[in-house]
Amino acid sequence: xxxxxxxxxxxxxxxxxxxSAFAARTDLTLGIVLExxxxxxxxxxxxxxxxxxxxxxxEGLTRIDDNGQVQPGLAESWAVSDDGKVYTxxxxxxxxxxxxxxFSADDVKFSLDRARAKDSLNPQKPLFAHITDVTxxxxxxxxxxxxxxxxxxxxxxxxxxxxxxxxxxADGNKDKPIGTGPFKLDHWAKGSEITLVKNQDYWGTQAAxxxxxxxxxxxxAAAVPALLSGDIQAFANMPAQDALAQVQSDxxxxxxxxxxxxxxxxxxxxxxxxxxxxxxxxxLASAIDRSAIIEAASNGLGKPIGSHFSPGDAGYVDLTxxxxxxxxxxxxxxxxxxxxxxxxxxLKLPPVPYARDGGQVIQSELKExxxxxQIIPVEWAEWLSQVxxxxxxxxxxxSHVEPNDIDIYSRPDYYFQYENxxxxxxxxxxxxxxxxxxxxxxxxxxxxxxxxxVPAVYLxxxxxxxxxxxKLQGMWxxxxxxxxxxxxxxxxx
Amino acid sequence: MTAYLLKRLIIxxxxxxxxxxxxxAVMEILPGDPARLMLGLNASADQVEVLRNQMGLNxxxxxxxxxxxxxLLSLDFGRSYTYSVPVIDLVRERVAxxxxxxxxxxxxxxxxxxxxxxxxxxxxxxxxxxxxMGAAQLGVAVPNFWFALMLIxxxxxxxxxxxxxxxxxxxxxxxxxLKSLILPAVALALPQAAILARVARSALIxxxxxxxxxxxxxxGLPYRTVLWRHALRNxxxxxxxxxxxxxxxxxxxxxxxxxxxxxxxxGRLVFQAITQRDLIVVEGVVMLLVAAVILINLxxxxxxxxxxxxxxxxx
Numbered sequence: 001x002x003x004x005x006x007x008x009x010x011x012x013x014x015x016x017x018x019x020s021a022f023a024a025r026t027d028l029t030l031g032i033v034l035e036x037x038x039x040x041x042x043x044x045x046x047x048x049x050x051x052x053x054x055x056x057x058x059e060g061l062t063r064i065d066d067n068g069q070v071q072p073g074l075a076e077s078w079a080v081s082d083d084g085k086v087y088t089x090x091x092x093x094x095x096x097x098x099x100x101x102x103f104s105a106d107d108v109k110f111s112l113d114r115a116r117a118k119d120s121l122n123p124q125k126p127l128f129a130h131i132t133d134v135t136x137x138x139x140x141x142x143x144x145x146x147x148x149x150x151x152x153x154x155x156x157x158x159x160x161x162x163x164x165x166x167x168x169x170a171d172g173n174k175d176k177p178i179g180t181g182p183f184k185l186d187h188w189a190k191g192s193e194i195t196l197v198k199n200q201d202y203w204g205t206q207a208a209x210x211x212x213x214x215x216x217x218x219x220x221a222a223a224v225p226a227l228l229s230g231d232i233q234a235f236a237n238m239p240a241q242d243a244l245a246q247v248q249s250d251x252x253x254x255x256x257x258x259x260x261x262x263x264x265x266x267x268x269x270x271x272x273x274x275x276x277x278x279x280x281x282x283x284l285a286s287a288i289d290r291s292a293i294i295e296a297a298s299n300g301l302g303k304p305i306g307s308h309f310s311p312g313d314a315g316y317v318d319l320t321x322x323x324x325x326x327x328x329x330x331x332x333x334x335x336x337x338x339x340x341x342x343x344x345x346x347l348k349l350p351p352v353p354y355a356r357d358g359g360q361v362i363q364s365e366l367k368e369x370x371x372x373x374q375i376i377p378v379e380w381a382e383w384l385s386q387v388x389x390x391x392x393x394x395x396x397x398x399s400h401v402e403p404n405d406i407d408i409y410s411r412p413d414y415y416f417q418y419e420n421x422x423x424x425x426x427x428x429x430x431x432x433x434x435x436x437x438x439x440x441x442x443x444x445x446x447x448x449x450x451x452x453x454v455p456a457v458y459l460x461x462x463x464x465x466x467x468x469x470x471k472l473q474g475m476w477x478x479x480x481x482x483x484x485x486x487x488x489x490x491x492x493x
Numbered sequence: 494m495t496a497y498l499l500k501r502l503i504i505x506x507x508x509x510x511x512x513x514x515x516x517x518a519v520m521e522i523l524p525g526d527p528a529r530l531m532l533g534l535n536a537s538a539d540q541v542e543v544l545r546n547q548m549g550l551n552x553x554x555x556x557x558x559x560x561x562x563x564x565l566l567s568l569d570f571g572r573s574y575t576y577s578v579p580v581i582d583l584v585r586e587r588v589a590x591x592x593x594x595x596x597x598x599x600x601x602x603x604x605x606x607x608x609x610x611x612x613x614x615x616x617x618x619x620x621x622x623x624x625x626m627g628a629a630q631l632g633v634a635v636p637n638f639w640f641a642l643m644l645i646x647x648x649x650x651x652x653x654x655x656x657x658x659x660x661x662x663x664x665x666x667x668x669x670x671l672k673s674l675i676l677p678a679v680a681l682a683l684p685q686a687a688i689l690a691r692v693a694r695s696a697l698i699x700x701x702x703x704x705x706x707x708x709x710x711x712x713g714l715p716y717r718t719v720l721w722r723h724a725l726r727n728x729x730x731x732x733x734x735x736x737x738x739x740x741x742x743x744x745x746x747x748x749x750x751x752x753x754x755x756x757x758x759x760g761r762l763v764f765q766a767i768t769q770r771d772l773i774v775v776e777g778v779v780m781l782l783v784a785a786v787i788l789i790n791l792x793x794x795x796x797x798x799x800x801x802x803x804x805x806x807x808x
Contacts, residue, residue, distance in 0.1 A: 037575035045533020191757025219752035381525025
């Protein structure tokens with residue numbers, strides 16, 4: 001009898017142990033390279049802010065999914081007036097902020113008015129420039145009026161800087177982010193890690209993970225051992241491209257190469273002689289061999305581009321053949337510009353591997369046509385003040401990661417110093433066009449103008465190198481916006 | 494002794510004032526605008542201007558210096574531009590990592606270096622000496638980040654004895670915290686130990702050739718006693734000098750090791766603050782480090798007096 005009891009107890013115990021061992025994990029540690037300065041996406045441009053908080057902590061009226069498509073967010077549906085100027089959003093009910101306060105139309109009005117206010121420090125303020133009025137019709141309805149039809153409006157409302165913040169908590173979001181999302185901040189050990197925990201009161205589908213930790217791994221060489229030792233189970237974008245093969249051959253990990261919105265380009269100061277001559281810019285474009293640059297700057301993983309447009313986006317036109325790699329042709333262009341003996345210029349390179357590695361290849365390629373480049377490495381802060389703000393540069397390499405940003409070539413006083421009334425007209429028409437087919441046509445036209453006019457030499461689309469534990473599911477493949485949306489991430493086992 | 498002490502203290506205070514001016518001036522010259530860095534590429538010039546005003550960056554240079562230096566006097570280091578928390582809180586969190594790390598590394602380096610130096614000096618020119626000094630040469634030459642990675646692969650990836658990096662704070666328990674500091678401490682200590690061992694050896698060899706050593710031996714003292722009690726003590730002054738310099742280095746110069754082990758230490762705080770143009774953090778930390786170096790030098794000076802009684806009588 002006693003024996004039976006013992007056996008029974010033992011089997012019950014082992015059964016319990018077995019079930020707990022088979023229950024899927026609910027915690028995840030992700031590695032990120034740069035620590036965000038703070039956690040308020042409406043007050044800072046650092047990509048790491050959005051990476052951690054977007055869709056996890058903060059939500060917008062709409063949301064952008066893995067494929068760059070607009071999905072309902074805090075707004076469950078919307079209606080657009082016939083003239084395309086008035087958007088009426090129907091909001092989800094029962095939504096609460098992490099501090100327990102109820103979310104309502106007032107918060108939407110507050111957030112949008114705050115972002116477009118005169119003294120707004122929103123890093124993407126232009127997104128809100130066309131809003132003329134926001135009215136809270138009732139607690140669950142918001143009416144947004146624009147100064148004209150806006151083709152991108154719903155997409156823009158899903159961007160990182162357009163998330164909805166609470167009236168009472170907005171000013172404290174840098175340190176204590178209070179959003180409506182499925183995760184809330186648990187703690188932030190500065191310099192070390194940021195931990196999110198599941199929001200039990202979430203209005204929508206609960207997240208599968210109970211806890212997600214973003215650990216800051218600043219050194220690319222440390223990323224691989226961190227994965228191999230199991231300390232970190234996922235990198236949404238792995239910094240160590242050189243060591244990728246080591247992880248790729250390991251069945252414990254999944255490696256997913258996805259697309260970003262990062263057009264990596266050789267920016268040209270279009271007003272500075274000799275770059276004000278089209279023939280000189282054409283010479284640069286013809287002298288450059290994209291495949292060699294892609295090999296050096298992104299381990300062969302980037303996709304070549306011929307204009308300022310992501311190959312993954314609807315409306316993409318392949319224009320990589322407009323100026324094929326042709327040294328003789330490049331020399332002919334230089335001759336046409338009266339510079340058959342070549343010239344010298346500077347190439348300022350920010351501290352990112354794609355720029356530093358790609359820059360050296362470009363330097364040697366341009367040498368072949370007699371263009372002598374002096375490489376000047378700069379820090380980001382220097383790049384922003386010298387190149388971006390003061391336009392004190394000849395050439396630079398940078399990746400423009402903002403989605404849908406072909407309009408930057410029409411901005412007055414932008415650092416490219418490019419002016420083309422024809423291009424500006426296309427962008428202007430695009431802005432107020434809502435019809436899908438017409439939009440794609442205009443986007444194609446804009447791409448073609450840039451490809452032929454070479455305000456910058458288009459190199460490649462920055463890849464997103466996702467590496468995570470093979471048992472992990474639901475991580476984003478692409479980065480239409482830089483976000484590590486964890487709402488559908490779960491362990492399978 | 495009091496006059497000597499007083500003089501040293503006055504010099505230390507003047508050094509601090511001078512350092513504060515230099516640090517402030519250098520940060521001013523550094524190109525880059527913290528406000529533009531925070532707001533990014535899509536913000537307008539007007540927005541950047543609003544933020545600059547908010548951050549107090551548009552006030553005249555002298556006023557800003559006086560405001561900052563005045564704050565330092567009352568130990569107010571200001572608020573970080575990027576993190577918007579008091580600088581002193583950031584520093585406190587980082588010192589909780591960097592100070593224990595530096596102390597462990599220093600202890601390790603001393604424990605390894607002194608016996609090796611003594612062993613080598615006492616076998617000058619023989620095989621044992623050549624071997625250990627060859628190893629020390631190697632220890633100096635091996636890049637410490639490579640050595641750190643080898644340690645990580647061996648102890649964290651393969652043996653899984655310690656985490657590959659990170660520091661979860663002392664609140665997670667003393668043992669887990671120490672476990673995450675062991676590998677970085679070893680990686681830091683080895684090259685330092687190699688340098689220290691070479692210094693100890695050459696200082697000891699010099700002392701061993703002194704007359705009083707021969708006298709001590711002649712009066713019948715065993716070689717071990719002469720070596721460890723008479724010679725080593727007299728060879729300590731250069732060793733202590735190097736130790737002082739090493740400690741100052743270990744406190745802040747460990748950025749590479751901190752990066753490899755992703756430890757939230759002082760070195761990384763400064764590095765990150767410089768790249769983000771969080772000038773007020775850079776200035777505050779540098780001032781604290783200057784103060785620490787001055788303090789360490791004072792301590793080293795006093796320790797000379799302890800090992801060398803002749804220095805006590807002077808002044």
